[in-house]
Amino acid sequence: MSRAAMPSDAGSARTASPAEIARLKAERRATLVLLAPALAFLAILSVWPFCYLIYASFTSYQLAIPVPVEWVGLGNFQRVLSNPRFWQSLGITAVFALVAVPLQIALGLGLAMLINRLSRGREIYASLFLIPMMLAPIVVGFSWNLFLNPIYGPLNALLRGLGFSPPAWASSPEWALPTVVLVDIWQWTPFVMVVLLAGLRSIPGRVFEAARVDGSNGWQTFRYILLPMMAPYMTVAFVLRFIDSFKVFDVLYILTKGGPGTSTQNLAYYTYDMGFGRFDFGLAGALSIIQLILLIVGTTAILHFARRGDRRQSMQESRL
Amino acid sequence: MTSRTEPGARGALRTVAEHALVIGLLVLFLSPLIWLMLTAFKPYEELFVSPPTILPASATLENFSGGWNVGGGRGIGDSLIVSTISTLICLVLGYPAAYALARRFPPHGQLSFTILSLRMLPPIVPVIGFYLLYQELSLFDTYTGLIVIYTFMNLPLVIWLLAEFLRQIPRSYEEAARIDGAPWYRLFLDILLPLSAPGILTAGILAMIFAWNEFLFALVLTGQNVITLPKALASFFLFQQPNWGQLGAIGIVAIGPLLVLSFYMQRALVRSFSAELGGR
Numbered sequence: 001m002s003r004a005a006m007p008s009d010a011g012s013a014r015t016a017s018p019a020e021i022a023r024l025k026a027e028r029r030a031t032l033v034l035l036a037p038a039l040a041f042l043a044i045l046s047v048w049p050f051c052y053l054i055y056a057s058f059t060s061y062q063l064a065i066p067v068p069v070e071w072v073g074l075g076n077f078q079r080v081l082s083n084p085r086f087w088q089s090l091g092i093t094a095v096f097a098l099v100a101v102p103l104q105i106a107l108g109l110g111l112a113m114l115i116n117r118l119s120r121g122r123e124i125y126a127s128l129f130l131i132p133m134m135l136a137p138i139v140v141g142f143s144w145n146l147f148l149n150p151i152y153g154p155l156n157a158l159l160r161g162l163g164f165s166p167p168a169w170a171s172s173p174e175w176a177l178p179t180v181v182l183v184d185i186w187q188w189t190p191f192v193m194v195v196l197l198a199g200l201r202s203i204p205g206r207v208f209e210a211a212r213v214d215g216s217n218g219w220q221t222f223r224y225i226l227l228p229m230m231a232p233y234m235t236v237a238f239v240l241r242f243i244d245s246f247k248v249f250d251v252l253y254i255l256t257k258g259g260p261g262t263s264t265q266n267l268a269y270y271t272y273d274m275g276f277g278r279f280d281f282g283l284a285g286a287l288s289i290i291q292l293i294l295l296i297v298g299t300t301a302i303l304h305f306a307r308r309g310d311r312r313q314s315m316q317e318s319r320l
Numbered sequence: 321m322t323s324r325t326e327p328g329a330r331g332a333l334r335t336v337a338e339h340a341l342v343i344g345l346l347v348l349f350l351s352p353l354i355w356l357m358l359t360a361f362k363p364y365e366e367l368f369v370s371p372p373t374i375l376p377a378s379a380t381l382e383n384f385s386g387g388w389n390v391g392g393g394r395g396i397g398d399s400l401i402v403s404t405i406s407t408l409i410c411l412v413l414g415y416p417a418a419y420a421l422a423r424r425f426p427p428h429g430q431l432s433f434t435i436l437s438l439r440m441l442p443p444i445v446p447v448i449g450f451y452l453l454y455q456e457l458s459l460f461d462t463y464t465g466l467i468v469i470y471t472f473m474n475l476p477l478v479i480w481l482l483a484e485f486l487r488q489i490p491r492s493y494e495e496a497a498r499i500d501g502a503p504w505y506r507l508f509l510d511i512l513l514p515l516s517a518p519g520i521l522t523a524g525i526l527a528m529i530f531a532w533n534e535f536l537f538a539l540v541l542t543g544q545n546v547i548t549l550p551k552a553l554a555s556f557f558l559f560q561q562p563n564w565g566q567l568g569a570i571g572i573v574a575i576g577p578l579l580v581l582s583f584y585m586q587r588a589l590v591r592s593f594s595a596e597l598g599g600r
Contacts, residue, residue: 030420031420033416034416034417034419034420035416035417035420035421037413037416037417038413038414038416038417038475038479039417041413041471041472041475042435042438042472042475042476045468045469045472046438046446046472048449048453049446049449049450049452049453050446050449051449052448052449052452052453053445053446053448053449053452056448056449056452061452111345114338114341114342114345115342117338118335118338118339118342119335121339123583123586123587124583125342125346126586126590127582127583127585127586128346128350128582129346129349130582130585130586131350131353131579131582132349132350132353134529134575134578134579134581134582134585135353135533135575135578136532136533136535136549136550136553136574136575137533137535137550138533138535138550138553138554139356139550139553139571139574139575142356142553142557142562142567142571143352143353143355143356143571144352145557146352146355146356146359146564146567146568147351147352147355147356151370152367152368152369152370152372152564153372154351154355154372154374157370157371157372160371161371186349186352194586194589194590194593195589195593197590198589198590198591198593198594199593199594201590201594202594233593236593243440243442246442247442247443247444249443249444249535249536250535250536250550253535253539253554254554254557254558267444268442268444271444271448272444272536272540275447275448275451275540276451276539276540281448281451281452284448285448285449288444288445288446288448288449289445291442291444291445292441292445295440295441295442299440
C-alpha cells in the first residue's frame with residue numbers, strides 16, 4: 001500500500017532562510033490542524049471501546065446474571081481454548097479463508113480472462129457480474145434462502161424434474177456448510193474478478209505476442225507469463241478476501257442461524273452467540289481478541305510469503 | 321490469447337460464441353436474484369405452489385405497498401437517515417485529513433496504512449466494546465449511536481480514497497494560487513473541490529453503500545427505536561411466516577439504487593486498483 005515517499009518540502013539542498021523555516025512551521029501546524037479532527041475521532045473510537053473489550057475479556061462480565069463483576073485473569077481465554085465449540089468454529093472460519101477464498105481467486109481469474117477477451121461490452125459485463133457484491137448481505141441471504149427452498153424453490157423443483165432427489169441445502173447437516181460457502185463464493189468472486197481485471201488491463205498485449213512468436217503454447221503463456229505478472233493483484237485480492245472471510249456473518253444469520261446444530265457456526269457467529277445470545281461478555285471478549293490476533297498473524301504471514309515468492313522469482317529471473 | 325487478430329468469418333463467429341457464453345454465464349450467475357425479482361410480482365397464493373411457476377401467472381404490484389407497510393418503509397427511512405448523515409460526516413472529517421496526507425505529510429504511507437487497517441477489522445471484534453460503551457453513554461438504540469459507528473467504520477476508507485484522488489491533482493495548481501495570494505478557502509473552493517469532485521462522489525457512494533448494507537452493528541447496537549432496512553428485513557424474515565413476495569419487493573427497493581451504481585463502481589474499482597498496483 002505504501003509507495004516511495006515523495007520528496008518533502010524541506011528536502012532541498014540549499015539552506016532554508018528564517019522566513020522559509022517559519023513557513024514550514026506554519027505548514028506543519030496547518031497539517032496537524034487538518035488531520036486532528038479525523039484522527040481524534042478514530043483514536044477515541046478505537047481506544048475507548050477497545051479498553052472495554054479488554055476489560056470484559058478479563059472479567060466474568062455477564063449481563064444476565066446480577067452478580068458483581070469479578071476479575072478472572074486469563075480464565076476466559078482458558079475457557080475458550082478448552083471448548084470444542086471454539087475449535088469447531090475455528091475450523092469453519094478456516095474453511096471460508098482457505099477453501100472459499102482460493103476458489104474465488106481461481107474463478108475470479110477465469111471470469112476476468114473471459115471478459116478481458118471480449119473486444120466490446122467489457123465494462124457492461126463486468127458491472128453486471130459485480131451486482132452480487134453490491135447487494136446487502138441480508139438480501140443475498142434471503143434470495144438464496146428462497147432460491148434453495150426445498151419446497152417452493154426453483155432449484156430443487158428443477159432437480160426433481162430431472163429425476164434427482166435434491167438435498168435440503170442450508171437446513172441439512174451435511175449440505176449446510178457447502179451451501180454457505182457456495183453463497184460466499186457467489187457473492188465475492190465478482191470482487192476478485194474486478195481486481196484481476198485491473199491486473200489484466202495492465203499487461204500490454206505485445207507481451208503475449210512475443211510469447212506466441214517464441215512458440216510458447218497456451219498453458220506455458222498462462223503459467224510463465226500471465227500468472228507471474230498477475231501475482232501482485234492476486235496477492236492483494238487474497239489478502240483482502242482473507243481478512244473479509246472473518247467477517248462472514250449476515251448470510252449465516254439468515255441462511256442457517258449457525259446450524260443445523262453448530263455446523264455452520266464460524267468464529268464471528270460463535271462470538272455473537274456468546275455475547276448477545278447468552279450475554280457472556282467475558283467469553284465473547286476473549287473470542288474477539290483471539291480473532292484479532294489470528295487476523296494479524298494470518299495477514300502478516302500471507303504478505304511475508306508473497307514477498308518471499310517475489311524475491312525467489314526475481315532471483316530466478318536474474319539467473320536466466 | 322486473443323481472437324482479435326483472426327480475420328473474417330471465423331473471427332466473427334468466435335466473437336459471437338464468446339458473447340453468448342458470457343451472457344449465458346451471467347444469466348445462470350444472477351438467477352437467484354432474477355428469481356427474487358420475479359417473486360416480488362407474484363400474488364400471495366402463487367408463492368406457495370410446488371413446483372413453482374417461473375413467470376408470475378397474474379403479476380401484481382401489491383407486494384410493494386404491502387412490504388412498505390409492514391416495515392419496509394420505516395426501514396428505508398431509518399437507513400436513509402443513518403447512512404446519509406454518517407456519509408456526510410465522513411466526507412467533512414475525511415477531506416481535510418486526506419488533503420494533509422496527500423500533500424503535507426511526506427511519510428504518509430505508514431499513517432494511511434494504519435488508518436486503513438482500522439477498516440479491515442471484522443465488526444464482531446469492536447462490537448462488544450461498543451455495546452458496553454453505548455450502554456454506559458446511553459447511545460444504545462439511538463440514531464446518534466449508529467451514525468457514530470458507521471462514521472467510524474467508513475472514515476478510514478474515505479480518507480484513503482480521497483487521498484488517492486487528491487494526490488493526482490498537480491501540486492503546481494495550488495502553488496500558483498498561493499503565489500497569487502489567494503486565501504485558503506478560495507484555493508479549496510475554486511481548485512481542489514471541483515478537481516476532486518469525482519473522488520468525493522466515489523468515496524461518498526462507497527460509504528453510503530456500506531452503511532446502507534450494514535447489519536451486525538444495527539442488529540446489536542439498536543433495539544426498537546432505530547430499525548434500519550437490513551434489520552427490518554431480517555426480523556421480517558425470521559419472526560413470521562415469510563411472505564416471499566413482500567420480501568422480494570422490499571429487497572428490490574433496497575438494492576435498486578445500488579444496481580444503478582454498479583457500472584460506476586466497477587469503473588472506479590478497476591481504476592483505483594490499476595493505480596495502486598500498476599505503478600502508474
